[in-house]
Amino acid sequence: MKLCDVKNKFLFITLLIFILPLLVISQDTKEKEKKKEFTIDYEVERTPVKDQHWTGTCWCFATVSFLESEILRQGGDMVDLSEMYIVRHTYPKKAENYVRLHGDARFSQGGLSHDVINQFREFGIVPEEVYDGKRIGENKHNHGEMVAALDGFLEGILKRRGRTLTPRWSEAFEAILNVYLGTPSEEFIYESKKYTPRSFAESFDLELDDYIELSSFTHHPFYKQFRLEIPDNWSYNAHFYNVPLDVLEEVIDHALKNGYSVAWDGDVSDPYFSSREKGYAIVPVEDQDEMAESCKEKEITQEFRQEAFNDFSTTDDHLMHIVGIAHDQNSTKFYLTKNSGGTDRANDGYVYMSRSYVRLRTTGIMVNKHSLPGKIKSKLGL
Numbered sequence: 001m002k003l004c005d006v007k008n009k010f011l012f013i014t015l016l017i018f019i020l021p022l023l024v025i026s027q028d029t030k031e032k033e034k035k036k037e038f039t040i041d042y043e044v045e046r047t048p049v050k051d052q053h054w055t056g057t058c059w060c061f062a063t064v065s066f067l068e069s070e071i072l073r074q075g076g077d078m079v080d081l082s083e084m085y086i087v088r089h090t091y092p093k094k095a096e097n098y099v100r101l102h103g104d105a106r107f108s109q110g111g112l113s114h115d116v117i118n119q120f121r122e123f124g125i126v127p128e129e130v131y132d133g134k135r136i137g138e139n140k141h142n143h144g145e146m147v148a149a150l151d152g153f154l155e156g157i158l159k160r161r162g163r164t165l166t167p168r169w170s171e172a173f174e175a176i177l178n179v180y181l182g183t184p185s186e187e188f189i190y191e192s193k194k195y196t197p198r199s200f201a202e203s204f205d206l207e208l209d210d211y212i213e214l215s216s217f218t219h220h221p222f223y224k225q226f227r228l229e230i231p232d233n234w235s236y237n238a239h240f241y242n243v244p245l246d247v248l249e250e251v252i253d254h255a256l257k258n259g260y261s262v263a264w265d266g267d268v269s270d271p272y273f274s275s276r277e278k279g280y281a282i283v284p285v286e287d288q289d290e291m292a293e294s295c296k297e298k299e300i301t302q303e304f305r306q307e308a309f310n311d312f313s314t315t316d317d318h319l320m321h322i323v324g325i326a327h328d329q330n331s332t333k334f335y336l337t338k339n340s341g342g343t344d345r346a347n348d349g350y351v352y353m354s355r356s357y358v359r360l361r362t363t364g365i366m367v368n369k370h371s372l373p374g375k376i377k378s379k380l381g382l
Helices: 003-033 058-073 083-100 113-123 144-159 169-181 197-202 245-257 302-310 355-361 374-379
Strands: 038-043 188-190 193-195 211-215 240-242 262-266 318-328 333-338 350-354 362-368
Touching: 038 245, 038 333, 058 083, 058 113, 058 262, 058 318, 058 362, 083 113, 083 144, 083 169, 113 197, 113 211, 113 362, 144 169, 193 197, 211 245, 245 262, 245 302, 245 318, 245 355, 245 362, 245 374, 262 355, 302 355, 318 350, 333 355, 350 355, 355 362
Parallel strands: 211 240
Antiparallel strands: 038 318, 188 193, 211 362, 262 318, 262 362, 318 333, 333 350
16 A cells, blocks of 8 residues: 555544544534424414513513403404503502501512403503503603602601601602603593593403412412412412312413413523523423523423422513413424513514423413313312
């Protein structure tokens, strides 16, 4: 064999030694970068994605969206309801609770789905074009200064010397809200017809008593009502129905398969929840740096879910609107979820939450009681 042939073979083998690992790494990187592909199996009608922007009002955006879908489900027209009208009427309720308990209570921007139902029932509703909550010509909501003013006001009246409240404090509190959000209209014209907030609410075929909340925790008996111990349950609502985890999943699926949507409350602080870049949320079997397309997910049991709630791994920090069921290219079930962070995100503002993620990170849901499977509805006494 010629010397040059030996050299060429040596060079070839040397190149293979260095290049093959690079090819494997490149292929592995491509697999990690490969995007998840989703196929929607069921979906319900809904209104366009909105943007809560710099506010802590996801609870209102999610539940108002839920009610808008209920109107569509019943054959009504697509309507854009005002979230800030509900927010405007919720703050005085929070403040009264906070003051009556001498500050030993929750006063924050957060809330839950029943807060929307409660204010809708008492104060009615208006269209977005009648009350958008924007007072200084801004394009997006920003409640930072308003919240600071409200917090400072309440702390001031509670900590001053004498500690005797005048009957004027609530009027002053309302005045702050009117400055930042606007004074709610008592009458308005919408599509050439005069309404009050109450008459506008009554124009929709919504039976507010039909909307119920459910969750699944073992520190309360199943098929009974309980008070969900999360900070944003400031009104101490004790009407969450407690059901086993498999039943909670069945309730969600049955609703979506039959044209009903679901208002979802849960934890999105999980590192594997990515609404802006990836547009999906998963629960990998093992912690990893990348949300790889092909990663396997944990099977979430009732016990694992309870442990996460007990040790604060699962908290209550966001509400969204589940509007469909989908699957990825691995046949894993995902829930098509409408977020309230605007459309400049992955999936135009929607998030696909995996079955495992929903089973683990859900703190509560709201559904129409008529969407429940018959046997479950009967067990709950509905």
